[in-house]
Structures are given as structure tokens and as C-alpha cells.
Amino acid sequence: MSAAHLPDDVVRARLIPPARVLAAPMAGGPSTPELVAAVVGAGGGGFLAGGMRTAAQVREQVDALRGLLGGGDGSVDGSDAARRWGVNLFVPDAVNTAIPAAARTERARAERRAAVAAYRERLAAEGERAAGGAAAEGAGGAPTLPSPDDVTPDPARERAEFAAMLAAAEEQAWPLVSFTFGLPEPAVFARLAAAGIPAGITVTDADEARSARAHGAAFLVVQGHRAGGHRGTLDPAADPVERELPSVLAQVRAVVGTRVPVVAAGGVGAAAHVRSLLAAGADAVAAGTAFLLTAEAGTSAAHRAGIRRCATGEGFVGPDGAARTVLTRAYTGRWARTLATEFPAAHPDAPAAYPELNALTTGLRADAATAGDLERVHLWAGTQAHAAREAGAADVVAGLTP
Template structure:
């Protein structure tokens, strides 16, 4: 298990050991990615839920803004995810019929939410129109990565086939996979991964459990890194993600065998981030301890499937509490709740919209991205 010999060290071991985690849905703008890479770290564009034409433009904009490399992260759709047993994804299977019934029942449970938010309940997508095999433009994005020779492409939400890795390697890309267990890490390397993003339970946003029906692990990041190193050996580059907000967190993961700290929540309030005004206000409240705050002064976060159908960590709000029984059905649930999230955002209703953030959310600060990089490293900005 070794990295591809041609993989540049600047991609697998950035000079400044800070990686800006890809955050789909808005926060990871090309401006943020370029600013972090220009500061010596490694910035990322989030390709999930982003039209391929927009993603291509963002890659080009980042390239024009900095000569430093910028990574692109892609969601692995269920049809391309080798971690899902074939019998469970087969059209007409008992598993698919049960999933469709669960999605229909969840839609019914959301009708009152729609009325409360001023959304016509009849306007919610019909359950039978929701496609579990929607691909998020997967083939077009792979074509774009190959044609554009994107230097670093990583995958989350699952594990593509070895053929996908071989194809993009041939185009010159270095490839990574987000993993949550040592078993996932081993299999990712067997498929052709050059580096691994190790995601601990403290992380904000979606957990990248390869099998979406599996419950996410609870092993703390430091212990998970030790398990990873034991499983993959000393030479595989590891990016460590999970609650890292300051220099002591960076030092801890580097000492535990990581090559860089991957930070997402720390950049949510960056000037260059595309974080919504509503989420910025919620983070302000968490930092001030006035709302979304735990008794110990930290942010109150929790895992939920209520918004997307996949486990994700965010600031705990009323919608999450009301819909703790949401099914494991991405992308159907994500499509189903989109009108509700849009209405809640327009109304400034933080109790009804997804507010993805990790356990360190109360310590996120507002500043330029380059300044946040230096502070994460424990260096005083000039």
C-alpha cells in the first residue's frame, strides 16, 4: 500500500499542514479555496450538488487566482458506489420497495412543516418522483476532471470502482477518498487511492460512511488515526478531520501520524466563504453562548438524517429533534426537503434549516481565510 510515485508532495503533504475541507451547499467558494492554497495550505472546491458547468468555471477561477494547487471533491452517487451490495440497490428489490415506502412516509411527516413554512404541501416533490439512482452529474464531472487534468480529486459518500481511479490517474490526477474506518481505508487503497481523508465523529457536515445504511463510528479522531496508521502503514498520506480549530489540534493530529489537519468548521465564518447569512448568525450566537450553546460553552451539535437522508453533524435545532426518524435515503430526502430549507432560509428561521458544523463551531471566528490559516497554526498574523 503505497502512494502513486508521480503524486506531487504539494498535494499529499502541503507545505502548511492545513487543508480546507470541501463543504458542499455553498461555503466552499473558489475564493476560499484559492485563498487557503495561496496561504500555503490546500484549498478545496466542493463538487457535490454543483452543476458541472459551474464546477468547471470555479476550477478555472481558482487557477487564475493562484498558482498553488486546489483540490476538487466529488460525491459518489449510489450507482457508482462499490460499497453498496448489489442486491440492495437492484430496482424492484425488497430493499428498494422498503426504502420507497420509508421515503413516502417521511414525506407525509413533512406536510405540516411545509404548511408552517408557507410552502404549498402539494408542491413538495411526489415520493414516486424521487430517484435513488440520481447521479449528481457524476459522468460529466469525471469527464471534466479528465479533460481538465484536475491535479487533485477526492471522493466522499462512497468508493468508486478501480476503473475510475485508473482513468483519472491516467489523466494525471492525484486521488483521495474520505474514510471513517480502517476497513474503508484499506479498500480505498486497494482501489487506487493516493491519500486518505480520515474523518472523525467530531466533524461537521456529512459523515462519509461508505455504506450509507451503516451507522457512523464513534471512535475519537486521535484513536481513529492510530487505527488507520496501523492498517495502512507509514507511507500513506493522511488528512485528519474532526473538530480541529486551533494549533493544539493540529499538533495533536500531526503527532498521531497525520500529514495535515483538515478543517471545515474553522473556515465557515471566513470572509471568502459562501456561508449563508443565516448560518453566520447562528454561528455568532453559538460563539456568544446565546443560542445553540451547550452548558460547557461549546456549540450544541448533533447528528441527523432529517435534511438529506445521510448522517450529518450540525447545530442542533427543532427540525432535527422533530424528525429523528428520517430514513437512510440520500438523495431522495435531500430533494424532498429542499423547498423547506429554501423557505426557512428566506424566513430567517434557524430552527428549520440545516446548519452543518462540527463540535468546535463556537470557536469559529470571522476573518480572512489566510489569517485563519495562520491562527490555526498558532502563528500570529502580521
């Protein structure tokens, strides 16, 4: 296997922190150098979010994190806490080997484009109706939506941006790299391994774990269906597995054995959840939603307001006080878990088209956030959102440590 020349103890030293708790990467703002540094300083580990950022922006974040941690050059000796971190990268469709050939035909691309165009028309019609009511009250008009051409990704550009990220990883000697949203070719894992960088990948079931290891993944992040934000299925059109995470972990362990480092993620809100996942076969546990209300997180004002309402029981909770969440494609075209708002309920048939829908709805979501309309903003959250606390990241780590 391509990553075999990186000793298991190197991978584990960088990936598995003393507290057994990692800050999961949260793209779009919540993940910051300050958050990862605070979690590492508290005995945990974490990942910066490279998704939705350019390579230049990620380089700046890496430099900032290293400054906060006091250095750490990412050398093969991974015992230093200053190296207990990594960068998570999205795998664009252009380099995702898990996408079936049938989905890359001209016919399939035309059908996808037509589905995006139809979705755009539905959104535009809704905007016009809403603007008509707003105009009667003296408000502004409907936002202009980008055209299908504007949101269709350019494969050449996707490949170039992905290559720039890999170059940044090598040149800055990132201690760890994790991939999500797809499966890069084996040469990518081999390239990073040759640079002394263990590379892992998010998987959601045993079959994906098997494929990831066959391509050279040095570690796995097993994501359960209770996780907030996007599901990391390797095939973006696949429906997520809904088995409970301990069961998925057992199936993954049966496929990859006991030596492969495995991180569990999804629905983690208390130390009891961490203990149960460690007992089920994980080496460490990643949490995301639990950190959204920390001062160190870059959570947007609207997102923070939604999580706060859930955590205080003022909204987005059921009769039992637990968070009400749903899986939806409505915001981005990829399955993602959000607090249950009106927008996903209005669009249960959104097409599987990321990043097209993400670009299509960006303006709508920004306008809703500015207006404080939480029913139309994406409020990514796991099923334990009601347990989120407004506390320092170190306190959250302490509360999750088994």
C-alpha cells in the same frame, strides 16, 4: 496498485501544504474559489466542492480558482503552490461499490421508496398544521412537497453526471481529486492516475481505509465523528463510528502503513487540535467549520447567522460555552452533524435515503432560511463551531498552523 506509478512525492507536494492546514470541501455554497485561493496563498491547501454542482459549474469554479492563483496547469511537477488544490466529488449510489447487493434488490428499493413516502407524509402534515396557525395570522400556506417519484434518483443520470465530472478532471488537469459518499470502482482511480491525477477518498474507519487502498486510492482523508456536515461513510446506510479521531488515525495507519499520505478531518478549531492530529499520524489536517465565517466563504446568510450565534455564545451552546451539535438524517437522509435545532429533534427516525430526503426538504429549508427560522434550517457545523471567527481566511490559517 493502480495509483502506484504516481510517485509519493508528487502526491505529497500537491496534498500536504507547508502550513499543514487544508480547507475542507463544503458543498452547498461555503466552498468558493476565493476561499481556496486565500488558504493556498496563506501556505495551506484546499478542495473545491463538486457535490451538488454540475460538471459545467465545477469547470467554471476551477477556471476561477486558477485565475486567482495565477495559473498552474496541474502538471506532474507539483511543487508550485498554484497546484496545491483539488476538487471533491460525491460518489452517487449508482457507482458506489460499497453498497451491499442486498440494498439494490427490488424489495429493498420498494422499502426505501415507502420509507421516503411515509416521511413526506409526516412533513406534509407538519406543514399543514403550521400553515393553519400562520393563516390565522394572515401568512401564506404550506409549501408543496415534491412527490416520491420526483425525488427518486435516476441511476443512468447519476452515471452520466459522474462520468462528466471525471472527464472535466482529465480535460482541466485537476491537481487532485477526492471522493466522498462512496467508493468508485478501481477503474476510476486507474483512469485518473493515468491522467496524472492523484485521487483519494474520505474514510471513517480502518476497514474503509483498507477497501480504499485496494481500489487504488493515492491518499486518504480520515474523517472523525466530530466533523461538521455529512459523514463520509462508504456505505450510506452505515452508522458512523464514534471513536475519537486520534484512535481512528492509529488504526488506519496500522492498516495502510506510514507512506500513504493521510489527512485528518473533524473537530478542528485551534492549532492545538492540528498538532495533536499530526502527532497521531496525520500528514495534514483539514478544517471546514473554522472557515464558515470568513469573508471568502460562500456561507448562506442563515447558516452564517447560526454559526455566529454559536461563536458569540448567543445560542446553540451548552452551559460550558461549547457548541451543541447533533448527528441527524432528518435534512438529507445521510448522517450529518448540525447545530442542535428543533427539526432534527422532531425527526429522530428519518430514513437512510440520500439524495431523496435532501430533495424532499430543499423547499422547506429554503422557506425557513428566508423567514430567518434557524430552528428548521440545516446549520452544518462541527463540535468546535463555538471557536469559529469572523476573520480573513489567511488569519484562520495562521491561527490553526501548528
